[in-house]
Structures are given as structure tokens and as C-alpha cells.
Amino acid sequence: xxxxxxxxxxxxVFFTSCKTDTxxxxxxxxxxxxxxxxxxxxxxxxxxxxxKIAHANGMDNWSTIxxxxxxxxxxxxxxxxxxxxxxxKPKTNEVTALSAExxxxxxxxxxxxxxxxxxxNGNFVNDKFWLMAPINIMWDxxxxxxxxxxxxxxxxxxxxxxxxxxxxxxxGGYTPGDAYDLYFGDDFMVQEWVFRKGNQAEPSxxxxxxxxxxxxxxxxxxxxxxxxxxFKLYFTGVxxxxx
Numbered sequence: 001x002x003x004x005x006x007x008x009x010x011x012x013v014f015f016t017s018c019k020t021d022t023x024x025x026x027x028x029x030x031x032x033x034x035x036x037x038x039x040x041x042x043x044x045x046x047x048x049x050x051x052k053i054a055h056a057n058g059m060d061n062w063s064t065i066x067x068x069x070x071x072x073x074x075x076x077x078x079x080x081x082x083x084x085x086x087x088x089k090p091k092t093n094e095v096t097a098l099s100a101e102x103x104x105x106x107x108x109x110x111x112x113x114x115x116x117x118x119x120x121n122g123n124f125v126n127d128k129f130w131l132m133a134p135i136n137i138m139w140d141x142x143x144x145x146x147x148x149x150x151x152x153x154x155x156x157x158x159x160x161x162x163x164x165x166x167x168x169x170x171x172g173g174y175t176p177g178d179a180y181d182l183y184f185g186d187d188f189m190v191q192e193w194v195f196r197k198g199n200q201a202e203p204s205x206x207x208x209x210x211x212x213x214x215x216x217x218x219x220x221x222x223x224x225x226x227x228x229x230x231f232k233l234y235f236t237g238v239x240x241x242x243x
Contacts, residue, residue: 016078017021021143031094037118038239047223049146050138050141050162051189052191053137053164053186053188054134054137056134057132057189061139061242064085064216064217065090065091065216065218065242065243066241066243067088067090067240068086068241069088069238069239069240070131070235070237071237071238073130073233073234073236074233075232075234076230077231081144082206085097086124091110094106095107097123097124104116104117104120104168108121131220133180134220137180143206144169145168146167147163147165148163148165149162149165150162155203156206156208157191157217161183163182164182164184166181166182167199178198179196180195181196189212190209191208191210192206206226206227206234207223207225207226207233208224208225210223211223215238215239217240218240220235222236223235
């Protein structure tokens with residue numbers, strides 16, 4: 001069985017950054033990625049900014065998701081188009097990685113992954129995080145620290161927005177210690193973000209969050225672009241099967 005091609009361009013180094021693995025649970029509602037439990041509905045005073053962002057992006061519908069298909073695409077000036085496709089069944093945590101050369105199916109609940117599956121799962125963790133970071137961050141709530149700024153200037157549009165800084169712990173995940181600055185409006189929908197590798201002060205990558213679509217109750221941003229427009233990370237073939 002051939003292993004899916006791994007991108008070695010320096011811009012992709014952060015793509016498998018810091019996210020925790022499958023069994024991380026939300027401290028507020030105890031809902032994990034593959035849980036079928038209904039999320040709890042706290043009062044507005046009790047609901048954290050992390051929860052508000054997650055619920056705005058469809059967290060309340062997660063328990064109905066049976067299967068999620070998507071293709072992760074990257075176009076970068078001077079480099080060939082790159083893509084990889086996935087089929088994920090959250091309730092069983094079965095993942096299928098699809099490429100032109102081969103197909104690999106594995107279960108993320110397995111505790112003893114061989115090196116090929118481990119690397120493939122790292123790619124999946126990254127791509128899934130880009131697809132639905134607002135919900136992933138809620139799942140990772142036990143592994144992060146957050147700081148909420150009510151009045152901030154978005155880095156690309158320069159518009160006034162709220163900012164949530166999310167910093168991952170130094171242990172666990174594929175590359176721990178990374179930080180994200182999420183910029184959003186009063187509707188709690190992310191419009192821009194900054195990735196800072198290793199929680200460094202300078203941005204490693206800044207992109208938009210745009211072209212939202214509703215898939216099975218999940219709000220998916222299908223397009224992410226940098227300010228210059230010479231880098232695009234986007235999703236195609238997004239399909240959601242619900243029960």
C-alpha cells in the first residue's frame with residue numbers, strides 16, 4: 001500500500017500543528033469528536049467565547065453527523081496544485097484517506113498506529129482543523145489557554161472585530177505550543193485568523209475565512225486566502241450525511 005504524498009514545502013510546515021487527538025473532551029459539555037451526546041445549553045452568562053464560536057458554527061448539530069467527506073486544496077504561487085481527500089465517520093472514528101494512487105482506511109481510536117497511519121492521521125488532524133477549527137477548538141478546551149479581546153483590528157481587512165487568542169499547551173498533539181488569533185464579529189463567525197508557530201510574536205500565516213456554506217448544519221468556510229492573494233487554501237467536495 002502506497003502512502004499518500006507528504007508536502008515538503010516550507011509553507012506547509014504548520015499544517016500539522018498543535019491540535020490534540022481524537023479523545024480530547026470539552027470541559028463544559030463533555031462532548032468529544034466522536035460522541036453522540038447532545039451538547040448542553042448553558043445560559044449566556046455561563047457560555048464561554050469558545051463555546052459561542054463553536055455553537056455559531058454548528059456545534060449543536062454535531063451529534064447528527066454520520067459521515068463527512070471533503071477535499072483539502074492548496075494553490076500557492078510558483079508551486080503545483082495540491083489536494084488530498086478524506087471520508088470521516090465521526091461516530092466510529094473511521095477515516096479513509098484517498099489519493100490518485102491508493103486508499104488507506106484506519107480507525108483513530110487505535111492506540112497503536114504504525115508510522116504510516118500516524119503520519120496520515122497527522123495530515124487528517126491538520127485538514128480537519130482547517131475545515132472546522134471553531135468546533136475543534138471547543139473539543140480541545142482542556143488543552144488550550146484563551147484570551148478574549150473585545151476591540152481589535154483585523155490584520156487583513158483592518159476592520160474592528162473581536163479577537164480570541166488560542167494557545168495550545170506544550171505537551172500532546174503533533175507540534176504543541178502553537179497559537180492562533182481568531183478575528184470575528186458579533187455573530188461569532190470567524191472572518192480572519194493568524195497562525196503563530198510556537199506562540200512566537202510574529203505571524204507565521206494570516207488568512208481570511210470566507211465563502212461560508214451550510215453542510216448538515218455545520219458552517220464551513222470554503223476559502224482561505226492571504227492578503228496578497230498568492231496563497232489559497234480551500235475545500236471542495238464537502239458532503240455531510242446526517243442521521
